[in-house]
Amino acid sequence: MTADMPEKASLRRHLLAARAQLTSHDVESAAALLARGAWELAELAEPTGTDADTRAGAGAASRTVAAYVSVGREPGTRALLDVLRARGVRVLLPVLLPDNDLDWAAYEGADGLAKAGRGLLEPTGPRLGPEAVCAADVVLLPGLAVDERGMRLGRGGGSYDRVLARLARAGADPALVVLLYANEVVARVPEEPHDHPVHAVVTPEGVIRFVP
Secondary structure, eight states, X not given: OOOXXXXXXXXXXXXXXXXXXXXXXXXXXXXXXXXXXXXXXXXGSOOOSOHXXXXXXXXXXXXXXXXXXXXXXXXOOHXXXXXXXXXXOEEEEEEEOTTSOEEEEEOOOGGGEEEOGGGOEEEOSOOOOGGGGGGOSEEEEXXXXXXXXXXXXXXXXXXXXXXXXXXXXXXXXXXXXXXXXXXXXXXXXXXXTTOOBOSEEEETTEEXXXXX
16 A cells, blocks of 8 residues: 555544544534434335345345444444344444454444454454455445545555455445544545545434435
């Protein structure tokens, strides 16, 4: 992976500084709104009808979701993880490998999480391999910003660039969704050839979808 663009590094610093100003109350309030907005997405909604119905189109509810456990002042995902699991959705969570790639394991509840490096929380269950993400109907991507085209700005580690490349190689086409604070939907994110647009962003103020 090439060195980070100076424009990306500058935008990351600005957005992380804004997150650092958030209080615990701000984070908790936003997390509740984010969870409500996310679980009302058609792709994540309560499954209804037959299995054929749920796989028939853009409104189909997911059976497997690749997600992540929010930490610190990241937009909160934990309530959403529990709702999805309670609905019978298979939730996969990442396990960071030494080379920054991601393995995956099933989410079995908060008691099945353990502290890992870099302040992360990771599942303790059996590892399913990096290719397990290719079975996901929806992938929730962490990020710092999304622009009006759906281009996402990550933290710069490259882990999710590898995930997106792996999905493309496998011919997988899950819905790509990012959870953000409202101020993190920006006019333009600096773009590189490996960057990939997402399908939707959820903020405490609502859902924004992007036309492919």
